[in-house]
Amino acid sequence: MATIDLNQSSIRELNEKLQVGSSGDNxxxxxxxxxxxxxxxxxxxxxxxxxxxxxxxxxxxxxxASIKINGNAGPGLAENMMSGQVRVTGNASQYAGATAHxxxxxxxxxxxxxxxxxxxxxxxxxxxxxxHMSAFMAQSGTLVVCGDAGDAMxxxxxxxxxxxxxxxxxxGTDCExxxxxxxxxxxxxxxxxxxxxxxxxxxxxRYGSARKLYNFDIDQVDDY
Amino acid sequence: MCGIVGLFIKNPELESxxxxxxxxxxxxxxERGPDSAxxxxxxxxxxxGCKVTVLAQDADFDWADFENAVSSNFxxxxxxxxxxxxxxxxxxxxxxxEAWLHDNWNALSVTSAGSNIEIFKGKGNxxxxxxxxxxxNMTGTHALGHTRMxxxxxxxxxxxxxxxxxxxxCLVHNGSLxxxxxxxxxxxxxxxxxxxxxxxxxxxxxxxxxxSEGDDLDQALNHAIxxxxxxxxxxxxxxxxxxxMRDPIGCKPAIMAETDDWAAMSSEYRAIATLPGAENxxxxxxxxxxxxxxxxx
Numbered sequence: 339m340a341t342i343d344l345n346q347s348s349i350r351e352l353n354e355k356l357q358v359g360s361s362g363d364n365x366x367x368x369x370x371x372x373x374x375x376x377x378x379x380x381x382x383x384x385x386x387x388x389x390x391x392x393x394x395x396x397x398x399x400x401x402x403a404s405i406k407i408n409g410n411a412g413p414g415l416a417e418n419m420m421s422g423q424v425r426v427t428g429n430a431s432q433y434a435g436a437t438a439h440x441x442x443x444x445x446x447x448x449x450x451x452x453x454x455x456x457x458x459x460x461x462x463x464x465x466x467x468x469x470h471m472s473a474f475m476a477q478s479g480t481l482v483v484c485g486d487a488g489d490a491m492x493x494x495x496x497x498x499x500x501x502x503x504x505x506x507x508x509x510g511t512d513c514e515x516x517x518x519x520x521x522x523x524x525x526x527x528x529x530x531x532x533x534x535x536x537x538x539x540x541x542x543x544r545y546g547s548a549r550k551l552y553n554f555d556i557d558q559v560d561d562y
Numbered sequence: 563m564c565g566i567v568g569l570f571i572k573n574p575e576l577e578s579x580x581x582x583x584x585x586x587x588x589x590x591x592x593e594r595g596p597d598s599a600x601x602x603x604x605x606x607x608x609x610x611g612c613k614v615t616v617l618a619q620d621a622d623f624d625w626a627d628f629e630n631a632v633s634s635n636f637x638x639x640x641x642x643x644x645x646x647x648x649x650x651x652x653x654x655x656x657x658x659x660e661a662w663l664h665d666n667w668n669a670l671s672v673t674s675a676g677s678n679i680e681i682f683k684g685k686g687n688x689x690x691x692x693x694x695x696x697x698x699n700m701t702g703t704h705a706l707g708h709t710r711m712x713x714x715x716x717x718x719x720x721x722x723x724x725x726x727x728x729x730x731x732c733l734v735h736n737g738s739l740x741x742x743x744x745x746x747x748x749x750x751x752x753x754x755x756x757x758x759x760x761x762x763x764x765x766x767x768x769x770x771x772x773x774s775e776g777d778d779l780d781q782a783l784n785h786a787i788x789x790x791x792x793x794x795x796x797x798x799x800x801x802x803x804x805x806x807m808r809d810p811i812g813c814k815p816a817i818m819a820e821t822d823d824w825a826a827m828s829s830e831y832r833a834i835a836t837l838p839g840a841e842n843x844x845x846x847x848x849x850x851x852x853x854x855x856x857x858x859x
Contacts, residue, residue, distance in 0.1 A: 372832030391831050391845070410845060412831060413815060431815065431847055450847050451812050470812070470850070 344369045349376060356403075359384040372412065377405050383422070397424045400441065413450075416443045419460055432469070435462045438479070444533045451488065454481045457498055463533035473498055474510065482529050484537055492545055496552060500545040501526050503537060512551035516544045564723075564736040565591025565709040565829045566816070568797045568804050569837075570856045571702075573823040580605075581700030585692045586836040587828060588707040592688045594736075594829055595709025598722040599691040600683030602732045602799045605702030607678045608639055612656040615680050616663065616670040617719060618646050623669055635662060645694050646719075647673065647682050656729065671720065671757060676730030678703075678801050683722040703858065706799040708734040715760045725766035728773050730801035735762035736829055737814045739792035765790060769798070783807050783853050797827060805855035812850035819843040825856045 342352050342365060356365060356377055363384045370376060370390035377386050377396060380403035388396070391409040401420040410428035419438040429447035436452065438460030445453075445462070451469035454462050454476055463482040470488035473481050476498035486504035493510020499522070500513075509515075523539045530537055567587040571577050580603070588599060606613075618625075625643045632641060637653035652659055656675055663670060674681035684691045688709045692698065708723035715721055724732035739745075742761035745768060750756070754767040768789065772782035779800060786796075787810065795814040798805045806827050808816055818827045819834045821843045826834050834840050848854050 371835035372830055390841075391835070393830055393832055410831070429845075429847070431817075432812075451850075 339364045339366065341366045341368065344371070344373060344376075349373055352376065353378055356380055356384065356386060370409070374412070377403075380405070380422070391428070400424060410447070411445075415445075416441075416460075419443060429466070435460050438462075440479075442529075442532055448485065454479075454498070457481065461529055461532075463529055463535060465533075465535055467504070470507075471510070473500055473513075476500075480525065480529060482526065482533070482535075482542075484535055492547070494551060495547045497547060499525070501542040502545065503541045503543075506543075506545070509545065512548045513545055514548040516546045518542070518544045563594050563711045563713075565594030565833070566734050566736050566795060566797050566827070567591060567707045567829075567833050568705070568734075568799075568806070568827040570704040570803055570825040571823070572821075572825060576823055577605075577703055578701050580702040580705055581697045583824070583837060584700075584705045584707060585697045587826070587833040588697070588709060589689055589692055590833040590836055591707075591709045591829060595711045596687055597712050597717045598683065598685045598710045598719070599688035599708065600681065600710075600722045600724050600734075601691075601695070601697060601705055601707040602674065602679055602681045602724040602734075603700050603702045603705045604678040604730070604799065604801065605680070605700070606640070606651065608651040609677060610639065611637075611651070611653040612659055612675065613649065613651045613677055613679070614656070614659055614663070614672055615647055615649050615674040615682070616667075617673050617683075618648075618670055619719070620669055621646065628667070628670075631666070644682060644696070645684070647695075649680050672726070674724075674726045674732060676728075676801065679726075679730045679732060679799065681724050681726060681732060683719055683724070685717055685719055685722065704799070704804060704856075706732060706734050706797050706804055714738055715758060718758070721758050721760045721763075723762060724799065725760075725763050727766040727770045727798070730799075731769070731773070731779075732799045733762065733766040733769060734797045734799075735765055736795045736816075737793035737809065739765060739790055739794065741791040745789065761792070765794065765796065779805060779855075780853055787851055795829070800855075800857075803855060803857040805853055806848055807853050808848055808850045810850050816848050817845065818848055818854060819845045827854075 367388045372393040374393040378398040381401045383402040386405045388407045393412040395414040397416045404423045407426040411430040413431040415430045415434040416424040421441040423442045425444040430445045433452040435443045443462045446465040448466035449468045453468045453472040455474045457476045459479040467485035473492045477496040481500045483502045487506040490510035492513030526539045569584045640651035723734045739761040742764040795816045
């Protein structure tokens with residue numbers, strides 16, 4: 339177990355140490371005081387526990403590593419994550435999980451606006467609410483919301499699946515409620531278990547693309 | 563990008579440390595706005611007349627001469643010079659003082675007017691501003707600060723925030739307005755005067771105008787949502803406290819925190835982290851178009 343104190347080490351020193359860590363290594367990071375770009379670009383299955391609130395772009399581009407933040411996260415948490423797991427015990431600011439391709443992002447509190455914008459395969463589980471324009475142009479992966487969703491959820495959505503337990507303030511263009519089939523309940527149950535969220539799948543509704551906005555229609559071939 | 567900080571003291575014992583608490587917050591926002599900085603401080607109320615802060619563009623301005631002229635025309639409660647600014651606390655009405663300044667002192671511009679407010683601003687690195695103006699030793703009830711990264715108009719002292727929006731009112735802004743040129747022309751016709759081509763000054767002028775039309779601050783801000791096009795996080799200083807509002811899209815960041823001793827807002831948590839007890843403060847992100855305000859009861 340290595341402990342890195344950000345009163346002593348620079349952000350660059352922290353990220354260099356984490357990036358050369360070996361599989362299974364454990365790191366603790368203290369005195370974060372809202373600093374930016376902590377624990378980014380990791381490529382090994384190491385465990386990082388961050389104590390305190392973090393600023394912009396924490397855990398960006400993560401691959402394989404498991405990162406836990408005991409606090410709140412600023413904008414751009416786990417942006418473009420590829421794999422691994424990122425968990426924040428508090429709230430996350432704007433565009434958490436933006437463009438992320440894979441892995442699991444768990445936000446135990448609320449996520450702000452644009453959560454999962456343009457997500458490309460990541461699974462995101464939010465214990466609380468999500469803000470407006472979440473899952474905008476979301477392409478694939480799953481967004482689970484145990485609280486309420488803000489305005490224009492899933493606007494211009496492609497093939498991401500969204501499960502919401504609470505109220506949805508409004509749906510974005512081409513996003514609609516869909517039937518909750520057996521396979522969806524199974525998928526949701528697995529994600530809730532992985533995220534350690536104790537809710538019944540029967541409390542959730544499913545939303546996804548109406549596929550009217552982006553699909554090529556053969557009947558309109560002459561229009562192009 | 564710009565940085566905003568605001569600090570409202572709830573525990574009167576901390577009023578003597580206002581500057582010492584707010585200076586590190588402003589310093590932490592340097593990377594968001596290295597071009598210029600400014601601060602509005604609320605303190606030493608003058609209920610017997612008015613308090614005015616003036617700015618001299620000319621470094622060689624003769625402050626001693628000016629002070630003599632002030633004392634021979636008005637009853638002076640307090641007069642002090644801080645760098646290229648002077649604060650005049652006088653036993654006269656604001657109209658009288660402003661008319662006198664306008665008629666006799668072209669080299670000076672008024673940065674703030676009211677009974678409590680003092681506004682200081684300067685070009686260059688915020689840490690130099692903090693040092694030169696001795697922000698750390700300022701006392702007071704609340705303060706708003708701004709670090710500017712200029713995107714749409716020149717870097718001068720007069721383009722720096724906070725902008726006065728009326729008596730004891732001021733505005734700091736992070737963002738950019740896209741309809742400021744047309745709105746400025748409309749406001750000019752309504753009698754609002756502008757010193758620069760800065761977009762944030764238009765927002766300040768807009769709020770002044772709404773307030774002069776009889777709106778209270780909440781009404782003025784709600785009208786602003788309709789009439790201002792662009793991105794903004796605003797913090798508005800008032801005589802008794804301050805208010806915060808984000809645009810409907812909520813692009814520009816803002817974070818708020820509160821303890822039993824203070825309430826604070828900033829563009830980023832790292833500025834708030836410098837405050838005592840920040841670790842255990844109640845922290846939240848303001849919702850778009852919601853007005854959040856603190857007031858002395």
